[in-house]
Amino acid sequence: MSVIAILFPPLAAAALVWLPFRRGWVPAVTVLSCLIVLGLAARISWRIAAGGSVTDTLDPAWSNWIAVDGLSALILLLIALVGTTAAIYSVGYMAHGNPRPRRLRLYHASYNLFVFSMLAIPLAAEPTVVWIVVELTTLCSALLVSFENTREALEAAWKYVVLSLMGAGIALFGFLVLFASLHAGGGGAYTWTGLVAAAPGMPALPTQVAFLLILIGLGTKVGLVPMHTWLPDAHSQAPSPVCALLSGIETTSILYVILRLFPVMQAVPGAHANTWALVLGLISVGTAAFLLLQVTDYKRLFAFSTVEHMGIILTAIGLGASAADYGAMQQIVSHSVTKSFCFFAAGATLLTVGTREIAAVRELIGRAPAASAALLFGGLAIAGAPPLAVFLSEFAILKAGLAQGRYIATGLLALFIVIAFFGVMGHLNRMVFGAPANAAPEPDGADLREAQGYRLPFTCKLALILAAVPVLVLGVYVPEPLHELLQHAAAALTR
Amino acid sequence: MSDATRQLIENLNALATGLFLLTAFGIVAMRQARGCLHLFIAQSLLLAASAALLGLRFDSGHLYGVALVNLVSKPIIVPWLLRRTAPAEIYTRREIDQALNIPTALTIALALAIGAYFLGVPLANALGPEHEGPNVPIGIAGLALGAFTLTVRREAMPLLIGLLAMENGAFLAGISIARELPVLVELAIATDGLIIVFIVGVLVRAVEQRIGTTAVGELASLREAPAKRGAQEAMP
Numbered sequence: 039m040s041v042i043a044i045l046f047p048p049l050a051a052a053a054l055v056w057l058p059f060r061r062g063w064v065p066a067v068t069v070l071s072c073l074i075v076l077g078l079a080a081r082i083s084w085r086i087a088a089g090g091s092v093t094d095t096l097d098p099a100w101s102n103w104i105a106v107d108g109l110s111a112l113i114l115l116l117i118a119l120v121g122t123t124a125a126i127y128s129v130g131y132m133a134h135g136n137p138r139p140r141r142l143r144l145y146h147a148s149y150n151l152f153v154f155s156m157l158a159i160p161l162a163a164e165p166t167v168v169w170i171v172v173e174l175t176t177l178c179s180a181l182l183v184s185f186e187n188t189r190e191a192l193e194a195a196w197k198y199v200v201l202s203l204m205g206a207g208i209a210l211f212g213f214l215v216l217f218a219s220l221h222a223g224g225g226g227a228y229t230w231t232g233l234v235a236a237a238p239g240m241p242a243l244p245t246q247v248a249f250l251l252i253l254i255g256l257g258t259k260v261g262l263v264p265m266h267t268w269l270p271d272a273h274s275q276a277p278s279p280v281c282a283l284l285s286g287i288e289t290t291s292i293l294y295v296i297l298r299l300f301p302v303m304q305a306v307p308g309a310h311a312n313t314w315a316l317v318l319g320l321i322s323v324g325t326a327a328f329l330l331l332q333v334t335d336y337k338r339l340f341a342f343s344t345v346e347h348m349g350i351i352l353t354a355i356g357l358g359a360s361a362a363d364y365g366a367m368q369q370i371v372s373h374s375v376t377k378s379f380c381f382f383a384a385g386a387t388l389l390t391v392g393t394r395e396i397a398a399v400r401e402l403i404g405r406a407p408a409a410s411a412a413l414l415f416g417g418l419a420i421a422g423a424p425p426l427a428v429f430l431s432e433f434a435i436l437k438a439g440l441a442q443g444r445y446i447a448t449g450l451l452a453l454f455i456v457i458a459f460f461g462v463m464g465h466l467n468r469m470v471f472g473a474p475a476n477a478a479p480e481p482d483g484a485d486l487r488e489a490q491g492y493r494l495p496f497t498c499k500l501a502l503i504l505a506a507v508p509v510l511v512l513g514v515y516v517p518e519p520l521h522e523l524l525q526h527a528a529a530a531l532t533r
Numbered sequence: 534m535s536d537a538t539r540q541l542i543e544n545l546n547a548l549a550t551g552l553f554l555l556t557a558f559g560i561v562a563m564r565q566a567r568g569c570l571h572l573f574i575a576q577s578l579l580l581a582a583s584a585a586l587l588g589l590r591f592d593s594g595h596l597y598g599v600a601l602v603n604l605v606s607k608p609i610i611v612p613w614l615l616r617r618t619a620p621a622e623i624y625t626r627r628e629i630d631q632a633l634n635i636p637t638a639l640t641i642a643l644a645l646a647i648g649a650y651f652l653g654v655p656l657a658n659a660l661g662p663e664h665e666g667p668n669v670p671i672g673i674a675g676l677a678l679g680a681f682t683l684t685v686r687r688e689a690m691p692l693l694i695g696l697l698a699m700e701n702g703a704f705l706a707g708i709s710i711a712r713e714l715p716v717l718v719e720l721a722i723a724t725d726g727l728i729i730v731f732i733v734g735v736l737v738r739a740v741e742q743r744i745g746t747t748a749v750g751e752l753a754s755l756r757e758a759p760a761k762r763g764a765q766e767a768m769p
Contacts, residue, residue, distance in 0.1 A: 166718045173725050177732045184739060192740050193752035199736065200692060203729060204683050207699030210722070211676055214703060215656070218710035222660045243659040247652075271755045 041092045041106055044078040044114070045157055047071040052150035061139045065129040068146045072122040072153065079111075079118035086111040087522040102227050103164055108526025110160035112367065113287075113294050115523075116374045117160075120286045121153045123505045124279040127382050130495025131279055134389055145185060145277075152178040152283065159291045163229040165213050168295055169206070172256065175288060176202040183276040183284075194275035197268040202259045209255025216248035230298050234533060237305035245306045249299055253314060259292045261345045262318050262352070263325040270333075273341035274394070278385025281337065285344040286378035290370055293348060300355060301533045316356025320450055322349025327454040330461030335394045336387065336413075339465055340380045343420050346458050347373040347428075353451055354435040355531065359442045363528040365434035371524070372427035372512055376419045379505040383412035386502065387469075390492050396465050400474035408494055410470045412502050417466040419509050421459040427512035539590065543666065546586040550667040553579040553705060554646065557678040560698055561642045562635050566626045566690035570612065573694045573701075576675075577607035580701050583668065584708045591663075596708055598716040602723045603704075611697070611730050618734025620741045623690045626748075632685045642678055649674035653706070660710055668709035675702025687750035689737040693730065700726055 051071035055064050082092050092106050106114075132145060155174035162168045176199060184195030217228055223240035226232045237245075254265070261269035273285050303311035326346035333339045347369070354366035390406040391399050403410040419426040432455060439448030511517075516524070556576040563569050581603040588596030615623075631638065653670030679699030686692050700722075707714070741747050 164718070166714065167721070170718075170721045170725055174728070177725075177728050180732050180736060184736060187739060187743060189744055189752075190755055192736070192743055193749075193755055196736055196740065196749050196752065197755075199733060200683060200696065203696050204680055204699065207676060207679065207696065207703060210700065211673070211703040211706060214707040214711040214714070215660075217714060218660045218664070221711075221713065241659045244656055247656055275755070 040096060041082060041104065041161065042096075044075055044082070044118075045154060045161070047074040047078075048150040048154035048157065052147045052154065055143045055146040055150070061142055064139075064142055064146050065125070065132065068149055069122070069125045069129065071150060072118070072125040075153070075157065076118040076122045079114045082106060083111045083115045083523055084519060086526060087519045089522075089526075101163070102229055103167065104161055105163035105229060105231060106161065107530050108523060108528075109294065109297065109367075109530040112370070112523055112527040113160040113291050114157065116371065117153065117156050117287050117291060119508070120282060120374055120378045121156075123378060123382070123501045124282045124286075125149070126497050126504065127282070127385070127501035128277075128279040130497035131277065131385055131389070133495065141185075145182070148178055148181050148185075149280070149283075152182060154178075156283075156288060156291050160294060163231070165216060165228065165230070165233070165298075169210055169213050172209075172259070172292060172295060173203070173206050175292075176206065176259070179276075179280070179284065179288065182280045183272050185277055185280070186275070188275075190271075191275040194268075194271035198272035201265070201268040205255040205258025205265065207255070208258075209252050212248045212251030212255055215244050215251065219244035219248060233302045234305075237302045237533075240302075240306060242306050242308060245303070246309050249303055249306075249309065249311060250314070252299060253296055253318070256292050256296050257318065260289050260296065260348050261322075262348060263322040263345065266322070266326075266345050269345060270338045270341040273344060274335055274337035278337075278381050278388065281340075281384070282378035282381040285341060285381060286374045289344055289348055290351075290374055293351060293370075297355065297531060300531050304533050312356045312358040314356075315352045316447055319349045319352030319354075319356050320447065320454075322346070323353060323451060323454040323458075324349075327458040327461060330458050331464075333461075333465065334396055336396050336399070336465065336469065337381070337384050337394055339396070339462060340377065340384055340416075340420070343380070343458065343462060344373075344377060346454070347377070347420075350432065350435065350451065350455070353447065354438070357435070357439050357442055357444055357447065359438050360528060360532065361438035361441060362435060363531045364524060365431055365438050366531075367524045367527045368431035368434055368516070369428075371520070372431045372509075373420075375505065375508040375512065376416070376426070376428050379412075379502065379509055380416035380420050382498070382502050382505055383409065383416040386494055386498055387413055389494065389498070396469055399469045400472045402470045406492075408499070413466055414470055415506065415509075417462050419513075421462040422455060423459075425513045427509050430513055430516075534590075542586050542590045546583055546590070547667050549579045549583040549586065550671045550705065553583065553701075554671050554674055557675045557698060557702070558639065558642055558646075560691070560694055561638055561678055561682050561685065563691070564628050564635075566628070566688055567624045569691045569694045570615075570624070573697060574608045574612070576698060576701055577603050580705055580708075583705060587668070587708055587712075591712060593712050595712060595714065595716055595719070599704070599708055599719050602719055606723045606727060607697070610727055614727060614730045615734055618731055619689070619737045620747065622741060623688070623737060623747045626688050626690065628686065628688045628691065628748075631687065632750075638681075638685050642681055645677040645681055646674040649677050657710070664710050666709060669706045672702050672704070672706025672709070675699070675705055678702070687748045689733070689740075689747045689749050692750060693733045693737075696729060696733070697726060 158171040219240045226236045258265035303309040354362045386409040390409045422428045556572045559572045581600040584596045584600040650670045653673045657664040657669035682695030
């Protein structure tokens with residue numbers, strides 16, 4: 039089996055959706071392609087976790103372009119997993135409002151191209167190629183963000199495109215400088231492993247400049263504060279399954295590219311890459327925690343929580359211990375599975391009540407018990423309540439921080455996590471149980487749907503249940519193969 | 534290659550990069566949308582010229598490839614794509630009301646260019662003696678001025694040109710410091726630039742149809758302010 043095969047199903051599906059089937063088949067094509075990708079990704083991860091290699095059957099000429107290690111396999115697996123549940127969720131979610139067949143096909147074509155571009159990030163070994171596919175993720179998802187074609191969605195898409203591409207321009211220069219310092223340091227293949235091998239000989243100043251340019255440039259797309267301004271807009275205005283992709287895995291897979299530089303920077307004297315990560319990470323967590331308190335839109339609530347979690351992961355990397363690295367990898371997994379669930383729950387609420395405003399939703403428990411339960415479960419899970427996945431990974435990070443003796447950083451991190459917990463739960467609690475303020479009139483759409491007794495589509499419920507399984511399981515224990523994979527992934531972060 | 538020829542080539546390259554910097558300043562300040570596009574085309578031609586001159590200087594086939602890609606993609610395909618996707622209105626717009634007035638914007642741009650010089654020269658020196666020359670500092674200046682354009686302009690066309698100008702700046706430095714980059718990668722990056730034009734064109738068309746403006750920078754309805762209706766009614 040060739041690893042490249044994993045790229046074909048989404049590409050083929052992006053073309054197949056334009057064939058003149060009945061429109062009911064269009065979402066099925068996407069789901070099928072995602073299931074194939076999930077199977078291939080699981081197989082790759084299984085082999086890597088067992089200590090094997092998946093690229094040994096490839097022609098050696100490919101080794102400069104394609105490489106898969108523990109970290110890449112982990113990201114691949116998450117993209118496939120969230121891609122699949124979001125595809126299932128899309129079936130029912132996008133049928134709502136009865137879009138024209140052409141628009142439905144456009145949605146699914148963009149969806150598959152977006153999944154394709156994300157899958158290519160962890161597979162590509164050449165940093166400039168990685169830069170190109172990172173650009174492709176922005177461009178493929180731009181039309182998904184603006185899909186609802188409202189004023190707000192268009193504004194969000196525009197901000198997303200301009201800021202992400204501006205960051206990409208800065209990162210491009212960073213990658214060119216990195217290439218130049220590789221050559222100044224004696225050369226070798228311009229791949230992630232080639233960089234790690236050549237790092238001790240590379241000139242310090244250009245390598246540091248390259249690192250900072252890439253950290254700032256790609257950090258824009260990860261949503262690190264202060265470059266995060268576009269993220270809550272784009273991650274709240276897109277259709278909910280797309281939000282799950284954007285928040286759950288797109289941010290993570292861009293963060294993966296930044297993480298690739300850490301083993302390189304460890305060999306460069308005076309680089310302080312870990313300090314940069316710690317500072318940027320803590321600023322992101324802190325800012326997001328306080329912004330969470332004042333949101334007025336529950337999809338933006340989850341979007342800010344993404345900023346917070348990217349900050350937590352980066353802080354964990356900045357702590358710079360192998361236990362913290364393992365915690366960061368665990369956090370990547372738990373954030374992806376939990377955040378995708380949260381956006382499915384938010385989407386279910388939106389379908390039921392027809393508004394995104396927190397203030398307009400009160401006593402949801404009486405009107406939509408299923409959506410309420412999902413929203414509460416998602417909120418508890420993402421805020422880090424035990425015994426769910428995020429709790430376990432955050433606990434691992436805090437424990438590693440204390441073991442390192444980094445009391446101030448760990449204390450701040452714990453404080454911000456607690457503030458964010460109350461931010462998330464306070465808003466959700468008021469939505470689900472709060473008494474309706476007599477001042478807040480319900481939007482017309484809400485009355486209408488309530489009168490009709492709105493029922494969630496079956497596929498939405500199915501996706502919610504499927505997405506809840508890893509959140510529950512990973513909160514209790516980490517299965518042995520995943521544990522192995524996480525260890526391989528954490529090992530890729532140090533020399 | 535004799536010393537005199539090398540000297541001549543280096544001088545010509547200095548001229549091309551100097552004019553490149555001038556176009557970058559022009560993009561910050563030019564009011565007419567069409568003028569911005571023309572300046573960008575001129576900038577891309579100067580980038581191609583610099584690539585060709587450095588190709589001659591270092592006898593590098595790759596750089597001729599870069600020059601060729603730039604000659605074909607930016608002056609020809611970019612305007613064609615824009616005509617196909619974006620509404621015709623973006624050409625005719627004239628931007629009166631910038632976020633900063635033009636003298637202030639140009640002063641800040643000047644400061645950015647000076648900063649780029651002080652970053653670029655040590656960077657080029659640290660990378661090795663053959664990278665000295667104006668490409669790295671001016672490339673960084675091009676990158677910074679492109680980013681600055683994005684922050685001060687409101688109209689769709691200057692914003693798009695700002696994005697593309699950032700890429701041009703990165704490349705102007707890149708042809709000096711990353712000469713051995715595979716041509717395949719260069720081609721892919723150029724294609725990527727064209728996809729940017731396509732997607733931005735489609736988005737601008739959607740904005741123009743839906744909201745009736747091409748001043749996309751002025752869209753600002755999404756923010757953390759409390760919802761107006763709720764805020765008014767909460768206060769009795």
